[in-house]
Amino acid sequence: MRGKKMMMRMGMASVALLVYVMLVGSVDAQLTAGKDLVKTRxxxxxxxxxPGSAFQVAVIAELKEGWHINAHRPTLEYLIPTRLTLEPVEGLTFGEIQYPKPVRLRFAFADQELDVYQGRIIMRFPVTVSRDLPPGERVIKGTLQYQACNDQMCLAPVRLPVTIPIRIVGLDHPSRPIHTDIFGAGGLMVPPSGASARESESGQSRIARLMEEQGLVLTLLSIFVLGLGLNLTPCVYPMIPITLGYFSHQSEGRTSRIFILALMYLLGIAITYSTLGVVAALTGQMFGAFLQNPWVLIGIAGxxxxxxxxxxxIYQIRPPRFIMEKVSGQSGGGLLGALSMGLVVGIVAAPCVGPITIGLLTYVGATGNPWLGFWMFFFLSLGLGAPYVLLGTFSGGLKKLPKSGVWMIWVERLFGFxxxxxALYFVAPLLPDALVPWAVFILAVVAGIYLGWVEKSSTGGRVFYWLKKTVGVMCLLVGAFAIVPRTPAAAIxxxxxxxxxLAQAKQEGKPVILDFYADWCIPCRELDRFTFSDERVIEATEPFVMVKVDMTQYESPEAERLRRQFNVSGVPTIIFLxxxxxxxxxxxxxxxxxxxxxxRRIQRARAAR
Structure with a gap:
């Protein structure tokens, strides 16, 4: 009897051991199978x-057909997310990893559709290199976590090692864009569908998308058109009287000669802004952020x-004497004189270009490619200067206009105001809200009285007389409108x-809109004035908890912590939770x-709920 019990115990132990071995073997087989389903590079x-540049990295995972892995943010909390983690590397700073937009599918084992990845999965992230990092080989190591499933079963989760070798070289070695099918022709990451929408409307992302879809040539033509548009900005206007004044002294020559001088004039402008592009590329994205500094706004206004x-x-801005000698053409240096005047004029309009082309500056800075920065800003300057080539070439027609003393003085005063x-526009975000309307009122009234009645230039006829009166009255109306009390409208x-x-909103199941702003941020003020005051926006945001995040002290530890937490690279930034x-x-x-x-952004946020 005792022997039988012993035999039964041994039999049960054998069965248990066999089951254990089978389970362990099954788990090990699942782990092996899960690793074999995904190939990474x-x-x-x-x-x-x-050193000091920025570049992009893409980790590509090829998943065997018939299988899927869960999205980075799975539909159900208990599902294993796909996640790429990176080990720190001295001298390298990693940006946020961007995952592709998942597909939503229904499976037999789930009651609802699930967000998953299939086929080719591309995970991307930016890398910034320290300026002090010496040349040599570096390796970025990471781990890709995922769980592979098909329509019938799920394998055990897998942690797959990822190795990314990079080569740091000195500035005497070229750095050329590669894998343009993934990153675009300029070497900047082409945003994946959906995942990049956080930058989808920024200037940088629009340029990256244009590079990816249209190529470098069409992108440069688009930048040329942007340069033409810069001529509509008021602070470019001083280029007009300077151009007229210079070419009015050159109009006695042949048209072909004047055209060549005008091209040299354009080349001078181009050199100024091409240099700006190279500086942006060599200094990285920090150059774009630099233009958001309040002291920069004050400097531009100054x-x-x-x-x-x-x-x-009150005084005259004159080029150096040797340039003026060339300008006169008496020493045979007319070409050099035209080039020098173009350089001077480019500097005059430079304060306009930085704030307006912030997206282009950021894009060029992210590529770290000086040649790309040069050509992009070269074409920008061609667009900016093209009208002045025509103006200079046909400057002989200026003789048909009233003499300079008749109208030019009044026009210069108009441009002065x-x-x-x-300048007031640039510093308005730094002033108290109650002070700005009165500043506009004073400026408009002074400008209106002076331009309409005080300025005593010869009228040049009744048309010019009534033009002056009309401008004066319009200025007075603008001043009056600025201080008229407005009935407070509905507001957010x-x-x-x-x-x-945020914790309370999450507990109550309410969506949130976070508005990252700064008191010195001009676009932030425009959002408050035009977008957030729209009745349709006010109504559409009622279901949301509306939160303002003050980034006025942009470099403070608290602001830096929030920028890192929410991946905010500038203001305004609006995040939907x-x-x-x-x-x-x-x-x-x-x-x-x-x-x-x-x-439309609100609709996207609602659709994702």
């Missing part, structure tokens, strides 16, 4: 990496005032940022957008 956006005082005749108004109820506000507190990436707004576009 890593590619870079450039062949060589310079330049505008100095130019305005020159147009009022426009420049002061532009904002809360100041506090982590408890769903009812579970997760960002709706395809709805993110960077920069100023009009009410219609903001309403």
């Amino acid at each position: 890593a590619v870079l956006s450039v062949d060589n990496v310079h 330049v505008m005032v100095l130019l305005a005082l020159s147009l009022f005749g 426009l420049l002061i108004g532009l 109820t904002w809360q100041h940022y506090d982590p408890t506000v 769903d009812a579970r507190g997760r960002e709706v990436e395809e709805a993110r707004v960077v920069g100023y957008v009009k009410a219609d576009e903001f309403l």
